[in-house]
Amino acid sequence: MDLIIIGGGIGGSTLALAAHAANPGQRIRVFEAAPEIRPLGVGINLGPHAVKELSHLGLEDALAAVACQPQDYAFFTRHGQLVYREPWGRAAGHQWPHFSIHRADLHQVLLDAVRDRLGAESFITGHRCIGVEQSDTGVTVRFAGADGIALEPQRGDAAIACDGIHSAVRAQFYPDEGPFVYRGTNLWRGVTRMAPYLTGRSIARIGARHSTLILYAIRNNIDAAGRMLVNWVAEIEREIAVPVDWNKPGRLEDFFPVYQDWTFDWLDVPAMMRNADLILSYPMVDRNPLTRWSFGRVTLLGDAAHPMYPQGGNGGAQAILDAAALARLLKSEPDPVAALRAYEAARLPPTSRIVLQNRSAPPNVIVDAVEQRTQGKRFDRLEDVISTDELKAIFERYQKVAGYHVQQVGKR
Numbered sequence: 001m002d003l004i005i006i007g008g009g010i011g012g013s014t015l016a017l018a019a020h021a022a023n024p025g026q027r028i029r030v031f032e033a034a035p036e037i038r039p040l041g042v043g044i045n046l047g048p049h050a051v052k053e054l055s056h057l058g059l060e061d062a063l064a065a066v067a068c069q070p071q072d073y074a075f076f077t078r079h080g081q082l083v084y085r086e087p088w089g090r091a092a093g094h095q096w097p098h099f100s101i102h103r104a105d106l107h108q109v110l111l112d113a114v115r116d117r118l119g120a121e122s123f124i125t126g127h128r129c130i131g132v133e134q135s136d137t138g139v140t141v142r143f144a145g146a147d148g149i150a151l152e153p154q155r156g157d158a159a160i161a162c163d164g165i166h167s168a169v170r171a172q173f174y175p176d177e178g179p180f181v182y183r184g185t186n187l188w189r190g191v192t193r194m195a196p197y198l199t200g201r202s203i204a205r206i207g208a209r210h211s212t213l214i215l216y217a218i219r220n221n222i223d224a225a226g227r228m229l230v231n232w233v234a235e236i237e238r239e240i241a242v243p244v245d246w247n248k249p250g251r252l253e254d255f256f257p258v259y260q261d262w263t264f265d266w267l268d269v270p271a272m273m274r275n276a277d278l279i280l281s282y283p284m285v286d287r288n289p290l291t292r293w294s295f296g297r298v299t300l301l302g303d304a305a306h307p308m309y310p311q312g313g314n315g316g317a318q319a320i321l322d323a324a325a326l327a328r329l330l331k332s333e334p335d336p337v338a339a340l341r342a343y344e345a346a347r348l349p350p351t352s353r354i355v356l357q358n359r360s361a362p363p364n365v366i367v368d369a370v371e372q373r374t375q376g377k378r379f380d381r382l383e384d385v386i387s388t389d390e391l392k393a394i395f396e397r398y399q400k401v402a403g404y405h406v407q408q409v410g411k412r
């Protein structure tokens, strides 16, 4: 098996490692469009379901050395009043931890392992895929360099498109797909160096549908004062989508007015936003689930296959689960066409459910239910508004669809 992986992001790098672990003898090459890998992005969450797969690849210690491990998930109203809190990750009884991590740190751990285990020559930068062709005996992938000039085409037995949200391979199979689906929410994502808040290991989700704020630490003890690097995401309803670009700088004045009075006894949101090192914008967009990813010797993986709202810790995690499943099937099924078909059968239905769940019942429905009943006002006693059982049921429903409920992943 000569495997060509198109795109060396989170999904492509994980697939290279998983396929190598499953079958160390096979030839694997990753072709990445970027001329060099730079530390891009901000925070990303990896639930125990994804960490389980990365642990099987021997990466848990390397990730634990750079990531944060939240121990509780807490929901608050926009007045900073606690609605619900649950233990999280290992504290919830999971066998594997939950990692909140800078995307650049995650990517670096994966890349170091790819170069170390497969050889530096297996990760080839400066190769933008511009098309794939196939016959009964193999695939040919065409590339262009950063200057747009065509490079030598590469032949293999199968090609896996891990080329992200703007996948060229998906566009080849679905040329009439049209624009992304936008339903009226933009994200402004920032990172701020600050003192620990709440337990020091809390994921906090504040507010509901119209304006939400999520925050979690992604680097611990970054200075002598024991500060953390905190990732925060402001989700706000807006009529017009910002560009679909992970690296688009965001402007404070475009969202700050919504949060300027969010000063609580446990968090000063305006100060956190004003002190950000970096702010990026991104729209809450996805695409309708496809009915087919695999076309003979070519298939789609990660965001190329199932772009979904970047929430609930799913974007990166589902790409990792895809990669692990595909590597297992490429090992057990010697015919690449049959392996890619089996991969699609295994992974398309669950990821489609998450795409739809993120639209209809996102993680913040828990606060939404409270704010609807209080009409956005402060409450005196939470139990007069909603019962703990109802809150728990809402919280567990999301985890089960996303596939990281403790009953699904494995207890300690």
Ligand SMILES: Cc1cc2nc3c(=O)[nH]c(=O)nc-3n(C[C@H](O)[C@H](O)[C@H](O)COP(=O)(O)OP(=O)(O)OC[C@H]3O[C@@H](n4cnc5c(N)ncnc54)[C@H](O)[C@@H]3O)c2cc1C
Pocket: 006, 007, 008, 009, 010, 011, 012, 031, 032, 033, 034, 040, 041, 042, 043, 044, 045, 103, 127, 128, 129, 130, 162, 163, 164, 165, 166, 167, 168, 246, 247, 301, 302, 303, 304, 310, 315, 316, 317, 319
């Ligand atoms: C620069 C960048 C920053 C990001 N920052 C964040 C973040 O801060 N938080 C977050 O939650 N998610 C972020 N994401 C998205 C996140 O990584 C993905 O949603 C998720 O991990 C799914 O992984 P993926 O491998 O499918 O896609 P990605 O991780 O996006 O990887 C796709 C890879 O394919 C490469 N590529 C694209 N087109 C081609 C082509 N034609 N030929 C060859 N290679 C190609 C890209 O350069 C990229 O390396 C970022 C993505 C990128 C590319």
